[in-house]
Amino acid sequence: MxxxxxxxxxxxxxxxxxxxxxxxxxxxxxTAQKPQCVIDAESRFYETINAGVHRGAHELAARSTVAFEEARAKVAKLVGANSVEGQEEIVVTAGATAGLNLLATAFGNASLGRGGDAAKRFALKPGDEIVVSKAEHHSVLLPFQELAYRTGATLKWFDLTDDGRIRSDTADEVITDRTKIVAVTHISNVTGAITDIEPIIKRAHEVGAIFILDACQSVPHLKIDFHKMDVDFAAWSAHKMYGPTGVGFLYGKREFLEALPPASFGGSMVELAWMDKPAEYMEPPARFEAGTQPVAQVVAAGVAADWMREIxxxxxxxxxxxxxxxxxxxxxxxxxxxxxxxxxxxxxxxxxxxxxxxxxxxxxxxxxxxxxxxxxxxxxxxxxxxxxxxxxxxxxxxxxxxxxxxxxxxxxxxxxxxxxxxx
Missing domain, CATH: 3.90.1150.10 (Aspartate Aminotransferase, domain 1)
Incomplete structure (x- = not known):
C-alpha cells in the first residue's frame, strides 16, 4: 500500500x-515536479563523475558512460523496451518534440534515398498517406504535416467524437493501402482521453504502415509495455515523468532503428568519415545521438524511472x-x-x-x-x-x-x- x-x-x-x-x-x-531523489541524482552526477560519455579513456569518462547506459536501461524497463547491449531500443533525445522531429526528418532522408535498401520501408512519395488525428499536440501534427509537404504525401486525420475521443472505430476507413505512417497520441493533453489504439495499430500493420505513438501523457500515468502494445515507435519527455527538463526518449523496434537513416549529424554517431565519400554510421542508438548528450539529466531520468516503478x-x-x-x-x-x-x-x-x-x-x-x-x-x-x-x-x-x-x-x-x- x-x-x-x-x-x-x-x-x-x-x-x-x-x-x-x-x-x-x-x-x-x-511539467511534473521532481522528487528529492531525482534532484539529488543530477546534482551528485556533477559533483562526482561529470564527463563526456563514450569518448574518453579516463576514469570519470568510464564511470559517466556506465551511469548513462544504466539509466537508459532503467528507462527501457519502465516502458517494456529492450535494454540488452547491442539490441537497445531507447534513443536519447532532447524531448518528445525532438524525438518526433527525428523520425520525420529520418523518413524524409529515406525518401531522398538515404539509408539504402533497408530504409526504403520509410520512404514516402506523392500519393502516399500520413495519418494523424485532430487531437494531436503540435509536436505530432507539425513534423508530419511538414513531411507531407516535403515528400508530396497526403496528410489525413482521424476525426473526434463529441467528447473529444479519437474515432478509432473508423480505422478501416481512414487508414488505406496508401497509408505509410500513422502517428497518434495515446492520451490527449487537452481532454485526458485515453485513445483506443489497438484497432488503429492493427489496421496500420495490416496495410504495412509504421505506427508512431505520442506517449508523453501516458508514460507518467499508466503502466506501459511497448512490446505488448506492438507500437513501432514512441516518444515521450522526462520532465513529465518526474525527471529533468531538456531530455526525452524515443522508443523504436530494434529492426526499425537498424534500418532508419540518421536525422542529425556530428560527433559520436559515425564509425568512419572521409572527405571524398559518404560516412559510415554507427549502429543504433548511437547513430541517432550526435553531439554531447545531456548526461546528468539522463542519469536523473533513470532514477525517476526506477522511482516510478517502485511506487x-x-x-x-x-x-x-x-x-x-x-x-x-x-x-x-x-x-x-x-x-x-x-x-x-x-x-x-x-x-x-x-x-x-x-x-x-x-x-x-x-x-x-x-x-x-x-x-x-x-x-x-x-x-x-x-x-x-x-x-x-x-x-x-x-x-x-x-x-x-x-x-x-x-x-x-x-x-x-x-x-x-x-x-
Whole structure:
C-alpha cells in the first residue's frame, strides 16, 4: 500500500506558499515536479563523475558512460523496451518534440534515398498517406504535416467524437493501402482521453504502415509495455515523468532503428568519415545521438524511472483516478464546461475547461492568486480546441503528489471565478 501523503513530502517545491497561500500544483501535464531523489541524482552526477560519455579513456569518462547506459536501461524497463547491449531500443533525445522531429526528418532522408535498401520501408512519395488525428499536440501534427509537404504525401486525420475521443472505430476507413505512417497520441493533453489504439495499430500493420505513438501523457500515468502494445515507435519527455527538463526518449523496434537513416549529424554517431565519400554510421542508438548528450539529466531520468516503478504504475493510476473524480465536478460549477469525457473511465486527470464569459488567462490568474497553479492557452493543440468551438481553455492536471482535498479546493475556487469577474 503506497502512502501518497508521505510520498508528497519527497517534493520540496510543494512546501512553499504562493501569494500567501499554500501552493497547489495542478500543471503536471506541462511539467511534473521532481522528487528529492531525482534532484539529488543530477546534482551528485556533477559533483562526482561529470564527463563526456563514450569518448574518453579516463576514469570519470568510464564511470559517466556506465551511469548513462544504466539509466537508459532503467528507462527501457519502465516502458517494456529492450535494454540488452547491442539490441537497445531507447534513443536519447532532447524531448518528445525532438524525438518526433527525428523520425520525420529520418523518413524524409529515406525518401531522398538515404539509408539504402533497408530504409526504403520509410520512404514516402506523392500519393502516399500520413495519418494523424485532430487531437494531436503540435509536436505530432507539425513534423508530419511538414513531411507531407516535403515528400508530396497526403496528410489525413482521424476525426473526434463529441467528447473529444479519437474515432478509432473508423480505422478501416481512414487508414488505406496508401497509408505509410500513422502517428497518434495515446492520451490527449487537452481532454485526458485515453485513445483506443489497438484497432488503429492493427489496421496500420495490416496495410504495412509504421505506427508512431505520442506517449508523453501516458508514460507518467499508466503502466506501459511497448512490446505488448506492438507500437513501432514512441516518444515521450522526462520532465513529465518526474525527471529533468531538456531530455526525452524515443522508443523504436530494434529492426526499425537498424534500418532508419540518421536525422542529425556530428560527433559520436559515425564509425568512419572521409572527405571524398559518404560516412559510415554507427549502429543504433548511437547513430541517432550526435553531439554531447545531456548526461546528468539522463542519469536523473533513470532514477525517476526506477522511482516510478517502485511506487507501481497501477498504484499511480488508482490514486489519480480518485482525484480525477473530484476534478470532473468542475462541469457542475455554473458557467463551467469540461472539455472531454465526463465519465471517469478511460481517461486520466487532465481536465480542461471553459468558463463562460471569462477569458482563460483571467481564469488562470484568479486561480494563481489563490495559490492554485493551472495551465491556460491552447496547450499546443489548436485543432482539438476548434473541435469544441474554442481557441483556448484552462487546464488542471494531476500528479502523484496531488490530493483529493486539493481537487476539492480547486473546484471550490472555481465557484468564485465568475462572481469575481461580475459575470
Amino acid at each position: 503506497v502512502d501518497f501523503l508521505e510520498l508528497r513530502k519527497q517534493f520540496p517545491i510543494l512546501g512553499q506558499e504562493v501569494h500567501g497561500h499554500q501552493l497547489v500544483y495542478f500543471d503536471s501535464a506541462a 507501481g504504475m497501477e498504484n499511480v493510476e488508482a490514486h489519480e483516478k480518485t482525484i480525477t473524480a473530484e476534478l470532473l465536478k468542475l462541469n457542475d460549477v455554473p458557467g463551467f464546461r469540461v472539455l472531454g469525457p465526463l465519465e471517469n473511465k478511460d481517461r486520466i486527470g487532465t481536465v480542461s475547461f471553459d468558463v463562460e464569459g471569462v477569458h482563460p488567462h483571467d481564469v488562470g490568474q484568479f486561480f494563481d492568486a489563490q495559490g492554485v497553479a493551472v495551465r491556460v492557452g491552447h496547450h499546443c493543440a489548436q485543432p482539438v480546441h476548434r473541435h469544441f468551438g474554442l481557441f483556448a481553455s484552462s487546464r488542471a492536471s494531476t500528479g502523484v503528489y496531488n490530493t483529493v482535498e486539493e481537487a476539492k479546493q480547486l473546484v471550490e475556487t472555481a465557484g468564485k471565478v465568475r462572481s469575481f469577474f461580475e459575470v
